[in-house]
Amino acid sequence: MTDRTLQQSAQFISGIGPEMAALLARMGLESVEDMLWNLPRDVLDLTHVSRVEDLQADELQTVRGQVVDIDGRMLNRGRVLTTCLLDCDGAYLQASWFNQAWVRNKLVPGGTYLFSGKPKRRSGRWEMSHPRMQFLEEDEQSAHGGILPKYGLTEGLKMHTMLRLMRTAVEEYSDLLPERLPESFRTHFELSTLQEAIRQVHLPNTMDEYNAARRRLIFEDLLEFEVGLALRKQRWQKQGQAPVLPMSAKIDSRIRRRFPFQFTPGQNEAITDVVADLQRDIPMHRLLQADVGAGKTVIAIYAMLVAVAAGHQAVLMAPTEVLANQHWQTLSSLLFDSQVNIQLLTSALTTAQRREALTRIKEGAVNLIVGTQAVIQQDVLFHKLGVAVIDEQHKFGVEQRAVFTSSQDSPHVLVMTATPIPRSLCMTMFGDLDLTLINDKPPGRQAVVTSRIMGVGARKKAWQFITKQLQTGRQAYVVCPRIEVSEQEVADPLEIPVSAETVFKHLSHNELKDFRVELLHGQMDRERKQATMERFRNQETDVLVSTTVIEVGVDVPNATLMAIMQAERFGLSQLHQLRGRIGRGKYQGYCFLYSEADSEEASQRLATLEQTNDGFQVAEADFELRGPGDVLGTRQHGAMPLRVAHLVRDVKVLEEARGAAFKLVESGRLHDPEYQSLHRQVEERFGSLLSLTPGG
CATH class of the missing domain: 2.40.50.140 (Nucleic acid-binding proteins)
Structure with missing residues (x-):
């Protein structure tokens, strides 16, 4: 027999052999170690x-x-x-x-x-x-009494066989698992040894034993990832020096005078956090989360103007040209009679315009730069960059944020999102950032009334309500999941069409024939898109039929109505973002979710929107139902590098593990001999993903 190792083929486990090993390999179970970490997906408590x-x-x-x-x-x-x-x-x-x-x-x-x-x-x-x-x-079905683990299976493999193989693997090889947590650490957090945990999660005698074993495995999984995040945060704090941007009552007063309204308590608290960061020479890395309509842009403008007051430049990067243009218009309006020079930098500039803009930025003739990813191209050289603001962070990758932090002279970085991110995701995917939340909204902002519309009768009543509101001078959005569909997909003429093109044609000749209806989608050229939006803003259009191009950055206070076609095709957080476009003025907003889907997930998701306007509650519900990739609107974010932990179910363990990880790194104890094994494991698992330097 070969030497016993965790890396050897699973076929050497008693009772497996080449044929059974081939079945297990289909499930990714190729080595002994794979088998030991093949944890039950559930347990049946028959006690x-x-x-x-x-x-x-x-x-x-x-x-x-x-x-x-x-x-x-x-x-x-x-x-x-x-x-x-x-x-x-x-x-x-x-x-x-x-x-x-x-x-x-x-x-x-x-x-x-x-x-x-x-x-x-x-x-x-x-x-x-x-x-x-x-x-x-x-x-x-024949099992009586006891705790019965349930494993994932593949064709040709029965549960009773899997139970036998797992028992054998644990009994023969669990003693080889290395312990990475010192005894004093385990005692403090009431954790069993790794070998005990693996045995008891596969072969539990009681539910208490099973739960304690799972907690140990989840804790270590999360601890290792959070140690990696803490090491990454420590690295960027040490590697770059940021400019100290002084603050005074005079500067504060001059900035606030630019805004035609009083800041909310939440905005004032966020400004306090940001100003404290700007006055240090350690680069700020702060995530600002705000619900739809909570006024996060105010914080961005404030931070940028602090940089300008100190003689530095500031840049604001947005994910789309529509949003970049809106930020540029907002800044131009707020600062129209000031000496602050603003430059819009997008792909819409001609070659000559871009060349001139880059020269002015490099020479310091421009104070504020607003743009898309065009602002982080290699030929963009800043004269004296003090603050970088990244709007809608989840639309960008870590690499784009890193562009601003890779040099020796790092600017302060403020990352913003109006997509509330569940707490557990913040502690993992954005765990190296400091966090500021704005929960309150400007006074007078009313909650949007949201209703799910099902059936021909309900659809008819909803359109009657919308037309009555339009007759009083209000405006409406009609949002569709796609721009166009094939003829085969619109086989039933009685069904509301699902594409923006066909919905536009249908409504223009039927329910909304007495109103001015226009179409907006992402494939239209830039000038046409802007002209269409401008007419809607100026109330020259009553109804805008569009795709999700209006999801972020569109602000028309007179728009109080929204009909979302086939609402079940959208994510919960995305639906919340969309309805955040209405009810932004003094009039009540109404959102209608047209849906005929009758599934558990669709029912739960749409009911959540009917019950709450709180974006943080919506985000938690969306995350629980669909996972991180869909919540953030980008599937590649969904592949969390965790082996055991579940970010919804295990949030309490995550908070505990995160606290322990950051203490270990900040105190320097991670470099003690007793933590060497843990440190090595973190670098092996996450060194590449988190760009950790050798030795942390």
Whole structure:
């Protein structure tokens, strides 16, 4: 037999062999180590399954039985009731769900399930409302008692076989796992050893044992990543020196006089954070999060004007030309009678205009530069850059932020987003940034009334409401998921078309034929887009049919209505961004979510928007349903480099691990001999991803 190592092929585990190893390889399980880290995706707790005869009213209990009847019916006011009868060894329990029609598709007639809930006795029979259900696979149905791990499978591999292989792998090889956390550290955080944790997560005797083992594995997974982030933050703090930008009551007063309104308490707190950073020679790296309409641009302008007051330049980078133009117009309006020179730098400039702009920037004749990614091209040389603001950070990669921080003389960097980012994502993907939140909104801003529209009758009523509002002088957006669709996709003429092109034609000749309707989308040329937006801003157009090109940066206070076609095709945070375009003035805003989708996810997502206007609550719900890639609108962000942890479920462990990681790095203890193994592991796992230098 070969020497026992974690790296050797899984086929050397007793009972596997080449044929079974090929099946496991399909699941990415090629080595012994892969097998040990193939953690259960779930566990069945069969230690507390109750008989129907022994149920107690209003106490959380679990029963086990076979589905013998499924029924779904419509109630009044469009509500849906789904019921199911469960045969539990000859005794029966009825389960019911209101307005969750998707449940019917998840129930398999004759299937065996665990139902967990708080039962009630009605008309001589036990009932559960909205129970949690777990389907039992064929080879799990014979299990009685104990804790049963559930693993991912592949074709040709049964659960009972997988359970046997995992038990053998753990019993033969778990003693080879190296311990990277010192005993004193484990004691402080009440963590078992790695070997104990791996054994108990695969072969638990109780749920408490399983949960403690998972916590140990999750903690280490998150600790290693957060140590990497702390090392990266420490590196950029040491490598560059930023200009000290002094602040005074006089400068503060001069800046505030430029704004025709009082700052909100949230804006004032954000300014306090930013000003404290600007007065240090350590480069600011701050993430400013604000809900839609909370006024984050005010903070950006304030920070840039502090730099100008100190004789430095400032740059604002936006993800689109539409948004860059809007920022440039805002700044030009605020500073029209000042001595501050502003330069717009986008791909719209001619070669000659760009050459002249670059010369003025290099010589210091320009104070503020506003643009797209054009501002970070190699030929853009700043005279004396003090502050860089990156708007809608998630639209850019880490590399673009790094452009401003790679030199010895680093500017202060303020990263902004109006897409509220879930707390756990902030602590991981943006974990090397300091965080400022603005939760409040300017006074007078009303919550947008949001309604899901389903069925022909509801659609008709919604359009009647919209036309009445338009007649009073209000304006509307109609948002579509795509620009155009093929003829095959519009097979049913009774269905509302899903593309901007076809919706525009349909509404112009039907529901909105008495109003001035225009079309806007990303494939139009720049001049036409700007002219269309300008007419809408000037109230020369009543309705704008568009794609998500209006998602960010469009501000028309008189626009109070929004109809979003096929709303289920959009992410929750994106829908929240879109409705943030309306209700920005003194009039009440109304958002209609047109959707015919009847799935669990669609129902939950759209119900969330109806229930809250709080972007942070929306972001958490979106993250829980769809994961990080979709929340941020960029799929490549979705591949979190974590082995065990789940950023929604494990947020409390994440906070604990993050605190421990940053203390280790900031105190210098990470370089102590007892933490050498942990330090090495961090560099092996995340050195390339986080651009860590050797030795941290």
